[in-house]
Amino acid sequence: MNxxxxxxxxxxxxxxxxxxxxxxxxTITSNLDNYRKLTRxxxxxxxxxxxxxxxxxxxRDIHTAQAMCGDAEMRDFADSEIREGKERLTQxxxxxxxxxxxxxxxxxxxxxxxxxxxxxxxxxALFAGDLFRMYARFAERQRWQVEIISQSPSExxxxxxxxxxxxxxxxxxxxxxxxxxxxxxxxxxxETQGRIHTSAxxxxxxxxxxxxxxxxxxxxxxxxxxxxxxxAGGQHINKTDSAVRITHLPTNIVVECQDGRSQHKNKAQxxxxxxxxxxxKQTQEQQSKQAATRKSLIGSGDRSGRIRTYNFPQGRxxxxxxxxxxxxxxxxxxxxxxxxxxxLISEHQAEQLAAMGE
Numbered sequence: 475m476n477x478x479x480x481x482x483x484x485x486x487x488x489x490x491x492x493x494x495x496x497x498x499x500x501t502i503t504s505n506l507d508n509y510r511k512l513t514r515x516x517x518x519x520x521x522x523x524x525x526x527x528x529x530x531x532x533x534r535d536i537h538t539a540q541a542m543c544g545d546a547e548m549r550d551f552a553d554s555e556i557r558e559g560k561e562r563l564t565q566x567x568x569x570x571x572x573x574x575x576x577x578x579x580x581x582x583x584x585x586x587x588x589x590x591x592x593x594x595x596x597x598x599a600l601f602a603g604d605l606f607r608m609y610a611r612f613a614e615r616q617r618w619q620v621e622i623i624s625q626s627p628s629e630x631x632x633x634x635x636x637x638x639x640x641x642x643x644x645x646x647x648x649x650x651x652x653x654x655x656x657x658x659x660x661x662x663x664x665e666t667q668g669r670i671h672t673s674a675x676x677x678x679x680x681x682x683x684x685x686x687x688x689x690x691x692x693x694x695x696x697x698x699x700x701x702x703x704x705x706a707g708g709q710h711i712n713k714t715d716s717a718v719r720i721t722h723l724p725t726n727i728v729v730e731c732q733d734g735r736s737q738h739k740n741k742a743q744x745x746x747x748x749x750x751x752x753x754x755k756q757t758q759e760q761q762s763k764q765a766a767t768r769k770s771l772i773g774s775g776d777r778s779g780r781i782r783t784y785n786f787p788q789g790r791x792x793x794x795x796x797x798x799x800x801x802x803x804x805x806x807x808x809x810x811x812x813x814x815x816x817x818l819i820s821e822h823q824a825e826q827l828a829a830m831g832e
Contacts, residue, residue: 475529475567482574483526490516490523522573529566535559575826580681581647586623586750587679588637592655594673596630601658601784602675603632604807609640609649611809618642623743624731630664637747639682646681648811651795651818653679654781661787670787674780683749691749697721698741703732720744727751796821 493516496502502509539555542548589605591598613620619641626634640649657674665671683689703717717732718740729751731744783792784803791806791814792799798817800806806814 475570479570479574483522483570486519487523487526490519493519518577522570525566525570525573529563529570532559532562532566536563571827572823575823578647578650580650582644583646583681584639584641585645585649585679585681586637586639586747587649588635588677589633590635590676591628591633592674592676594658594671596628596632596664597658597662597671598673598675599628599630599632599634600662601632601656601673602634602636603628604658605656605675605677606633606636606638608807608809608811609652610638612649612811613640613642613645613809615809616642616645616648618645622733623747624733639743639746646679647819648815649679650681651815651822652677655779656782656784657780658784659786660784678754680750680754682746683753689749689752691722691745691752695723697723700737716740718744720748722748722752725752725755727755793818 493512496512497509497516502512536556536559539552539559542552542555545552587606587609589602589609591602594601610620621639621641623637623639625636628634655674655676657672659670659672661668662671697720699719699721700715701717701719702715716735716737717730718737719728719730720741721728727748729744729748731740731747734740734743781793781795783794784807785792786803788801789803790799790801791803793814796817798814800813802810802813
């Protein structure tokens with residue numbers, strides 16, 4: 475292990491001891507914000523320090539085994555211990571390198587999920603509905619909460635557009651690589667000739683922004699319109715100006731929210747989505763600049779390209795960024811996204827490790 479990594483791990487070990495002392499103090503709970511901050515920091519550091527302790531213990535075991543090599547009766551045993559110890563060191567070092575990769579500060583945040591129908595007419599809207607159900611089922615498996623912010627249903631079923639908030643630990647870390655163009659190939663229910671149609675939807679996954687810390691929303695740069703909501707919702711939703719449309723004038727980003735009965739709640743939801751979109755736009759611009767010098771397969775923030783194809787006749791799903799094909803389309807559409815998410819995260823980590831080595 476190189477000196478810089480060893481120095482970093484030593485610093486983390488010292489910091490963990492300091493955090494343990496602070497958190498055991500009787501006065502720490504008097505400041506709940508500081509207590510939560512320190513607890514989060516400890517939760518991030520502790521697993522890394524535990525790995526480092528295991529690495530140091532393996533080194534000690536190897537040194538002990540090497541000392542036994544002079545004893546003829548113990549030599550075979552010692553050689554076996556040394557060999558196994560070195561294998562452990564290699565595995566632990568690889569895991570430590572992953573743990574020390576730059577952390578995305580948004581990984582633990584809630585997300586806004588936006589799905590929009592694209593080419594393909596009614597079939598595209600139906601596919602948008604299928605995608606939303608897929609992500610909602612995945613969220614259910616993770617014990618996350620899903621709240622619909624706004625929706626524009628299609629007459630044939632599905633959605634022209636749907637925006638939802640998904641709340642749960644690590645939501646962004648697991649779903650952040652879902653942004654992009656999703657293509658479906660299947661025979662629509664309305665197709666009488668049995669021909670396969672190709673349709674598309676776009677998906678955007680954005681971390682929930684802390685409006686105070688992340689994005690400064692100047693009231694002078696916002697145009698807020700209220701109007702009567704349309705669509706289902708009973709008598710109340712169509713008789714009051716509860717729907718809200720907010721336009722951010724500098725970027726021309728427009729957010730509408732009409733699903734809630736309260737204008738106040740709709741405005742708060744729309745402001746949250748707006749903050750997330752502005753922050754997301756800033757992040758994409760930054761990632762695009764980075765991608766100009768190093769092409770990233772999955773972390774560039776570019777949403778214009780097709781990232782995945784869902785081929786129902788062949789029962790397969792292919793992620794084009796990492797050339798991964800899985801023949802389990804029914805399970806995936808029912809929310810079993812773990813294989814896809816894990817593969818994308820692993821590929822991203824491999825890219826980061828490669829960048830560190832350059």
